[in-house]
Amino acid sequence: MDRIADYVFLRELGRGEHSSVHLARTPRRLGIAPDTVSVKVLSVTGTDGFDALADELSLFAALRAPELVPMYDVGMDGAVVFYAMRHEPSGSLAAPARDLSRRERLLAVARAARGAHAMHEAGLVHRGIAPTNVLLDKAGAVLAEPSLGHLLTQGHTVSGLGTGSRAGRLEFVAPELMRGRPAGRASDVWALGVTLHLVMTGHGLFPALVSADPFTAVRIYLRSQPVPGDDLTEGERAVVTTAVQPDPAHRFRTAAELADAVEEVAGRPG
């Protein structure tokens, strides 16, 4: 793939199970200063949900919150859906361009939580908070665009977990979502807690998931408790534990409360 719509791709930046991300030359019609933008091309085709997706991204982009990635354009070329956003060259919390200190990692998660809070206050749910979606920039970090696959292919909660280590992605999905409960503040807070745990320890909250096939992984996940790693500080552990309470009512009430708690931990000496 060398282009989509009027975006000419310079190189591929990354590839996920449902999308690929490309560095592209900025079309003049966008009227923005940067020469290049990052373009995500969804491999899920389905044009029926395009308007809903464009509505959702419009609301997200209109927030213009400093903790959210600026988005420029969403479009459809044939049946392929794509969107353009600011290119963040420093990588994500999953693959940072340089080593980050413990404090930097904490503050990046706190920024992501502030971004999520701004979305929640505007009635939006992110649904896709994970280290790959916490993008690093000069000011610390921004939260990437929300996960909107459910608008294009309806009916599923989680998709494409795959096998082996990828089954670990399951833990970003709050267990109540699998009972058909709506995604909301509490499920995003859960995902923030799992993200915090993963970037501080390097491993998941459900170690048994790693080696399991999808069937076993789902059964294990629905029947076990999250186990925060021993390599967390006391403060970090307290934040993770509150964020991943199985009962949504016992978690942080808002993502901003989680951000406050993480920033407080980051401010402690040591």
Add this chain to the structure above:
Amino acid sequence: MSVPLAERPSPALRDWPRVQVHPGTGVVDRRGDVLLVVPVLPPSSAERVRELVRLCHRPDPTGSARVDALRALLDLRAADVPGFALLVRSGTSLRALVHRPVRLLVDGRAPDRPAGDGARLGEHVLPDGDWHELTVAAEGDAELPAVSDVLRLDLESGTVPGAGVTLLPTSPGPVPQLPGGSAAAGPGIPSSATALRPAVQFRTVLLGECATAAGQPARAARRPPLPIAGARGEGGVDTATTGPEVLVEGVHCPQGHFTDPELPACPTCGTPLPPAGRRVRLPRPPLGILVTDGGTIYPVTGDLLIGREAAQAPDVLAGRARALPLRDAARSTSRVHARLTVDGWTVLLSDNGSANGTFLSRSGAAGPWLPVTAQIPVRLVHGDRVRLGKRQLLFDTWRETAVSRGPR
């Protein structure tokens, strides 16, 4: 996303006259042995013209399928199809199929009355050597554009704008050059290997600062903040992933979970249900989840059609069921392979006349596999595995789930 490269000319192409395109705003399309000329494009006919071009691009070794398809198209929508001429090479003659209004001139004169169905699609057969110049143009053009000799071009392949064509037989002589033409030997005609790339067609919506700068009005109304997490007793169900609500009769367990009155204990928390609980009609909660071997999770809230092309099934399109697409490279699953029906608190599975059959394993492991028929639906219970072709599903009802304890 790029246009397929121009087809290599077959030897037969040398027998083609030179195709000189008249400047204009219609469409001239040439591919292989077929040349389509639509001199005038009425704005409303864009879709019909695309259909015509697609039809002409279809391979047609017998030479009759294309004409039959054209006749069928004209039978359906003669009024919507603009005038066109389709020239097809056939042996040592050229067949010209003409749909009016369009003008065909052989050596400057209109040919005799066409054979066949003159009203819709007239057909002329023009044997080689019987003519020296053939022109297709819009009817009513007072004067035909003179064929320029300054830049002699030959449309070899591709789609270009044009108001018509003039065909001039090439004089027998050395082999004409091939496209890419390093072998430009002899008095060959410079051929246009230019295939115009179709304009990029896309649709975009500007966002954020770009939308503001362009003065684009807000697309969607601002929404109220999300409810604060953990408001007790919030019993919502996510209609984005579950479909419309269905009311069922059930009881509340002592913990407040709405459940099947026939069960001895609440499936959510395990609390025994009082034998004579008060029955109420409420929206049915999800009855479990289906997990695919690819790791996709579907809440079971209503009827589901499972299969390779389940999303296209009439029941799904009509909104009576949701689709659970299940495919594999070997196409071992049928279009609609199996059907999951939710009746009250019961989840029933039946085969849908699939080629490879639907099988159920009750043990929670992979086998032994019992066949599921179309006639007798099987009630799914917690832990059932279903095999459809080479794919598998797991049904899970969250029983035995501990929910009350926090992380340690």
